[in-house]
Amino acid sequence: MGSAVEVENLSKTYVTYKRKGLFRREPTTVTAVDDVSLTIEAGEICGVLGPNGAGKSTTIKMLCGALIPTSGTVRVLGYEPFRERRRYVREIGAVFGQKSQLVWDIPPVDSFLMNKAIYGVPDVQYRETLDELVSLLDVADKIEVPTRVLSLGERMKCEFIMAMLHRPQVVFLDEPTIGLDTIAKAGIREFVRGMQQRGTTFLLTTHDLEDVERLAEHVVIIGGGTKVFDGSLQDLKRSLGETKIVELTLAHPASDADLEGLSVVGRRSDLELTIEVDMALMGPAELFATLSRSLEITDISIRELPMERVITEIYTSSRR
Amino acid sequence: MDAVAVRRYLAAYRVCLRIAVRQATTYRASFLLSSVITLVGNLAFPLVTVLIYGSGAGFPGWTADEVLLIQSVFTLSAGLSGLVLGGVVFVTMDRVREGTLEIVLLKPVRPLPFIVLTTLQPESAGVALGGAVLLGWAASRSVHAVSVTGVLSFVGLFLAGLCVMAGMSLVMAATSFRWVGNSRLPEIADSTRTFGRYPLAIFPRAVQSVVTFVVPVGMVGFFPASALLGRSVPGMWPAAATCVAFLGFGVWLYHHQIRHYQGVGG
Numbered sequence: 001m002g003s004a005v006e007v008e009n010l011s012k013t014y015v016t017y018k019r020k021g022l023f024r025r026e027p028t029t030v031t032a033v034d035d036v037s038l039t040i041e042a043g044e045i046c047g048v049l050g051p052n053g054a055g056k057s058t059t060i061k062m063l064c065g066a067l068i069p070t071s072g073t074v075r076v077l078g079y080e081p082f083r084e085r086r087r088y089v090r091e092i093g094a095v096f097g098q099k100s101q102l103v104w105d106i107p108p109v110d111s112f113l114m115n116k117a118i119y120g121v122p123d124v125q126y127r128e129t130l131d132e133l134v135s136l137l138d139v140a141d142k143i144e145v146p147t148r149v150l151s152l153g154e155r156m157k158c159e160f161i162m163a164m165l166h167r168p169q170v171v172f173l174d175e176p177t178i179g180l181d182t183i184a185k186a187g188i189r190e191f192v193r194g195m196q197q198r199g200t201t202f203l204l205t206t207h208d209l210e211d212v213e214r215l216a217e218h219v220v221i222i223g224g225g226t227k228v229f230d231g232s233l234q235d236l237k238r239s240l241g242e243t244k245i246v247e248l249t250l251a252h253p254a255s256d257a258d259l260e261g262l263s264v265v266g267r268r269s270d271l272e273l274t275i276e277v278d279m280a281l282m283g284p285a286e287l288f289a290t291l292s293r294s295l296e297i298t299d300i301s302i303r304e305l306p307m308e309r310v311i312t313e314i315y316t317s318s319r320r
Numbered sequence: 321m322d323a324v325a326v327r328r329y330l331a332a333y334r335v336c337l338r339i340a341v342r343q344a345t346t347y348r349a350s351f352l353l354s355s356v357i358t359l360v361g362n363l364a365f366p367l368v369t370v371l372i373y374g375s376g377a378g379f380p381g382w383t384a385d386e387v388l389l390i391q392s393v394f395t396l397s398a399g400l401s402g403l404v405l406g407g408v409v410f411v412t413m414d415r416v417r418e419g420t421l422e423i424v425l426l427k428p429v430r431p432l433p434f435i436v437l438t439t440l441q442p443e444s445a446g447v448a449l450g451g452a453v454l455l456g457w458a459a460s461r462s463v464h465a466v467s468v469t470g471v472l473s474f475v476g477l478f479l480a481g482l483c484v485m486a487g488m489s490l491v492m493a494a495t496s497f498r499w500v501g502n503s504r505l506p507e508i509a510d511s512t513r514t515f516g517r518y519p520l521a522i523f524p525r526a527v528q529s530v531v532t533f534v535v536p537v538g539m540v541g542f543f544p545a546s547a548l549l550g551r552s553v554p555g556m557w558p559a560a561a562t563c564v565a566f567l568g569f570g571v572w573l574y575h576h577q578i579r580h581y582q583g584v585g586g
Contacts, residue, residue, distance in 0.1 A: 014582050061583055066425040068579060090428045099420045103339060103438075105346040110339055117332040118427050118434070120324070146346070 004170050004201040005040035005063065010072035012058050032058040034225035035072070040203060040218065042169075045196050047216030048205040049311055055225040056205040060172050063203065064094050077169055090119060093163035097175035100155070101162045102147045108158040109143040112165055119166040126165065133161045136191055153184025160191060164200075171195070173204040177211055189214050209311070223315045236310060242279040245306075248272070248291070249299035258294040329429070333437055340440035355446040362398055362447045365517055366391045366454060382519045385462035386549060392454035393478065393548075394517045394541030399448025401485035407439025409506055412493035412574075417500050419583045431578055432490075432571065463548055473547035480560035481516070481540040483567035488513065488535075490570030497577035516540035520553070532559045539563050 012033040017025040033055040040046045050056050061067040063074055065081030065088055074081055079088035102111045116126045134140050137157040142150055150158065156176065163171060173192070177185045185208070192202055192215055206212060212219060212233070219236050221229035229236060245265075253270035266274030277287055284302075291297060344351045366388050373384035412435060415421040424431050463470075492505050499505075516537040520528045531538040536559050543560075546553050 058583070061422055064422065064426060066422040067581070067583060085425065086428045086430070089426050092426075094422075094426050096422065099423055101423050101426075103343065105343045106339055110335075110342065114332065114335050114339060114438075115427075117328065117335045118429055120328045120331075 002042055003039050004042040004044070004077060005038070005046075005203065006073075006075045007036060007038045007059075007063070008073045010036045010059065010062060010074060011070050012055075012062060012067065013070045031225050033062070033069075033222075036222065036225075036227045037072075038220050038227065038230055040201060042201050043196065043199050044218055045192065045202040045204060045216045046218040046220060047212035048203065048220045048222060049207075049209070049212060050205075050222040051315065052207075054222045056222055057174055059222065060094075060174050060203065060205055064092065064172055065089060090166065091168055092170045092172065093166070093168035094172040095156075095159050095163045095174070095176050097156070097173075097178035100147075100159060102155065102158055104148050105146060107144050108147055108150075108155075108161070111147070111158075111162055112143070115162055115165050121166050125167075129165055129167060130161070133164060136194060137161065137187065151184075153180050153187070156180060156184065156188060157191075160188070164195070168200070170201045170203070173202060173206075175206055175208075176204070177206065177208050185210070209306075221311060221314055229314050236314075237304060239310070239314060243305055244277055244279050245303050246275045246277055246287070247299075247301045247303070248275065248295070248297055251296040251298050254295055260294075261290070329433060332429070332434075336437040337440060339438075341442055344442040351443060355443040358402070358443055359446045359450050362395045363450055363454070366395070379519050379522050381521060383462065385458055386545070387519065388454065389458040389462050389549065390519065390541045390545040391517050392451055392458045393481070393545045394451075394513075396448055396451030396455055397478065397481050397485055397540050398513075399444050399446070399451050401482055401489065402441055402444030403448060404440065405436060405486050405489040406441040406444050408435055408489050409493045409496075411435055411439045413496040413500075413503070416496050416581065421578075421581050422583065425578075425581075432574055459548065463550075465550065467550065470548055470550050474544050477539060477544040477547050477556065477560055480536075480563035481544055483563040484516075484536050484539050485513075487563070487566040487568075487570035488537075490567075490574045494570070494573040494577045497580060513537045513540060516542055518542070533562050536562045536566060 010033055011031065013029050013031045015027050016030050018028050020026050036055070036059060038046075048056050048059065058067065062069050063076060063081060065085040068082045076088065077091050079091070081088050101115075102108050103114070112126075112130060115121075121129070134143060137160060139154060139157050139161070142154045143158060143161070147155060147158070160176075176192075177188055180188065189211065192204075196202060196215075202215075204211060204216060217232060219229065219231065219233055220227060221236075229239070231239075250271045250273065254273070259273075263276045264273055265276050268274075279287075282290070288300075291300075369384060369387050369391060372378060373387075378384065379387055412421075415424065415435075421431075424434055427434050488509050492502075492509055495505060496502055512535055514537075515523065515527070515531040516539065520531065520538050520542050523531070528538070532555055539559055543553060543556050547556070
């Protein structure tokens with residue numbers, strides 16, 4: 001499959017004003033996105049991560065054709081979004097976790113009918129797609145009640161239906177699981193994964209690293225408007241070397257002398273320690289031997305660095 | 321726009337009309353109260369006219385029934401434009417302030433018709449109906465000889481007046497892209513429109529020129545009513561052309577401002 005999304009040297013600046021006294025204000029140019037390039041293959045789920053204000057949402061809005069880039073090029077499915085907006089948006093869908101497409105006071109099914117009319121979806125296709133999406137998301141009994149009485153999770157599922165009724169090839173998800181409980185998140189993730197297996201391409205921005213770990217093969221990290229990482233999830237985890245987190249439970253409290261040479265990063269109690277080990281420098285056998293020499297260990301677990309930590313490290317090192 | 325697009329817009333219009341009615345009737349008491357308040361608010365002006373003439377005062381050269389005819393045309397125009405465009409100003413303001421215009425820009429339609437379709441205000445139907453009833457009543461008392469030319473002129477000028485109302489709504493809505501949160505602007509617009517409720521001859525010449533050719537609110541009530549009464553007013557038809565241009569400017573400005581939409585922080 002070819003590329004679904006191609007972005008080259010994309011930038012967006014805008015002018016804002018700083019107050020200088022009661023009547024005076026000074027224009028300030030803010031660079032929200034700075035020279036970002038990325039490619040997303042068709043049928044892929046790409047996770048875009050970054051702290052608040054990193055430029056993720058601005059990027060997604062430019063990819064949707066809602067904002068005009070200051071410079072750079074965007075091509076999605078061969079379209080230039082902001083130049084061919086009306087033809088282009090027929091091929092894409094979008095779910096904004098904090099902005100609703102549903103009409104608040106009426107049942108979601110009426111909002112779906114509005115989209116059916118606007119997109120010109122034929123009756124048969126509408127019926128088939130709606131039945132399929134409703135079944136996948138398990139909201140058959142929810143689409144006939146007013147949107148305002150739905151839970152956040154139910155509403156988000158209906159937002160997905162709204163965004164996908166016209167069978168878009170590419171779907172942009174801007175923090176789709178924000179505020180959802182674990183069960184609702186799992187339902188949404190399962191749905192996204194299922195739609196991807198049917199060929200839909202997703203671009204997902206999120207703060208929830210679990211979304212990325214469970215869904216995305218391709219990860220892009222944006223910080224301060226610039227791209228600081230672009231690669232696979234495995235590449236991302238490998239980018240900090242072979243550092244692992246080792247959780248230790250001890251039979252007796254350890255003295256400072258016992259811990260010499262170890263990188264202790266957490267201490268929940270006198271008997272529970274967390275250390276960091278670079279496995280490239282010290283293999284498992286050597287690690288156990290080193291630990292056993294000075295400590296009496298009753299339990300041990302080794303795990304990957306948390307994603308949050310990996311991202312913080314990459315983001316921080318890019319800012320230096 | 322091709323035939324397919326027109327059919328799609330008409331289908332969307334039917335659905336949106338149904339949604340607007342359902343939305344309005346969701347909160348029935350609020351809908352009824354809002355309809356009554358809007359109707360009373362719009363009919364208060366004609367009552368003031370009745371009181372003025374009842375006390376022996378009045379506008380020189382105009383009978384009470386003729387002034388009521390102007391005001392009924394104004395009320396009908398306000399009702400119809402409120403029905404179709406009443407929500408555009410506040411919805412645009414809210415969407416720009418909250419940064420939710422992306423939702424509109426995601427639809428494969430022109431943003432302005434979409435916002436118009438999704439912000440129909442059924443409670444203004446009462447005002448239009450009240451205006452129509454008042455128009456019939458005032459016309460029956462003041463229009464003594466109905467001519468085809470007079471009626472056709474009335475219809476043409478009335479449509480031009482609707483263009484002014486629509487143009488004002490669009491200019492206000494467009495302004496909110498740059499002047500975010502300008503909630504007082506509709507009040508200024510309402511005050512400006514008030515000039516269309518009276519015989520223009522009562523205003524100074526400079527004001528008459530402004531409300532005829534610059535912000536042609538005279539077309540909302542005064543000019544169409546004059547045509548129905550068989551009174552010829554200089555500048556009536558050039559002013560109608562100004563009204564169409566005014567609407568064109570409103571549409572252009574709205575689309576132009578959408579291109580400058582910047583959203584809000586994510």
